[in-house]
Amino acid sequence: MxxxxxxxxxxxxxxxxxxxxxxxxxxxxxxxxxxxxxxxxxxxxxxxxxxxxxxxxxxxxxxxxxxxxxxxxxxxxxxxxxxxxxxxxxxxxxxxxxxxTIVIPAPDTGVRKKLYQAHEIYSKMYWSSRLDPIYKVEKKDGNVTRYNALSVRTRIARENYEKEDEETILAVTEQLKIENDAIIAARQALQETALEDIE
Known part of the structure; x- marks a missing residue:
């Protein structure tokens, strides 16, 4: 055609x-x-x-x-x-x-759709002190562009989390459980509210 x-x-x-x-x-x-x-x-x-x-x-x-x-x-x-x-x-x-076709967008509930992964919590906890210096070196070497900045940050977090000591991994694991439990609780609350609206 x-x-x-x-x-x-x-x-x-x-x-x-x-x-x-x-x-x-x-x-x-x-x-x-x-x-x-x-x-x-x-x-x-x-x-x-x-x-x-x-x-x-x-x-x-x-x-x-x-x-x-x-x-x-x-x-x-x-x-x-x-x-x-x-x-x-x-x-x-x-x-x-x-x-x-009428598309009704899902309401923004403010609740995170996916549970956190360990490297994401690790990045939140230690970005400034441990990961940002590594990121700046990558940026200085020309390995970071506006198109791949997020993937570079993710890679740095993944790679360095795997090398961390037991104390850091334990701290991250505890925080991971806290944040994911909060997400699960928020989801359950939304489901209960939705059921009440239906009734």
Whole structure:
């Protein structure tokens, strides 16, 4: 199927003038016999094919091979015009389907959707004192961009947490349990509230 970017903008602008008429047929009778000649004529009136292929010649001046080329290009252009309008009907159909689909966003409850992982708590507890200096070195070396900053931070936290001593890991584990228990409790409270609303 011809996409809009495969047709020059100037040609699209001309063809677009008949889009309302085409969609009216598309959503109604689906009888295109009169429309295609009209659309093709509109195109060739604005973008004559013969002068672009053989400047200064009329159709009578063409040799057999030139005439064959002209007819081939004419047929290709005719097909391209049809595909342009079919692409418009495809877009129209998609827009209609989208309009029928009502998406209700989930309310922002303020409750974290996922439980924390150990390296995330570790990062929260020790970023300034242990991890930020490492991050700054990575940044200085040119390993950090605005596109990968978060992934670099995550990698640093993961790698260094695995190297930590037992005391640090124990502290992180205890804090991890506290924060995840709070998330679970908040979720349960929301569920109970929802059930009460239903009742």
């Amino acid at each position: 011809v996409k809009p970017f495969e047709i020059p903008q100037q040609q699209r602008d001309v063809l677009a003038t008949l889009v309302p008429e085409y969609l009216n047929i598309y959503t109604g009778s689906r009888m295109y016999n009169d429309f295609w000649p009209k659309a093709t004529q509109l195109f060739f009136d604005n973008f004559p094919l013969l002068p672009s292929l053989f400047p200064g010649k009329t159709e009578k001046d063409l040799s057999a091979s030139e005439l064959e080329k002209y007819r081939t290009e004419y047929a290709k252009t005719y097909e391209r015009v049809q595909k342009f309008y079919r692409w418009e009907s495809f877009k129209y159909k998609k827009a209609q389907e989208k309009a029928k």
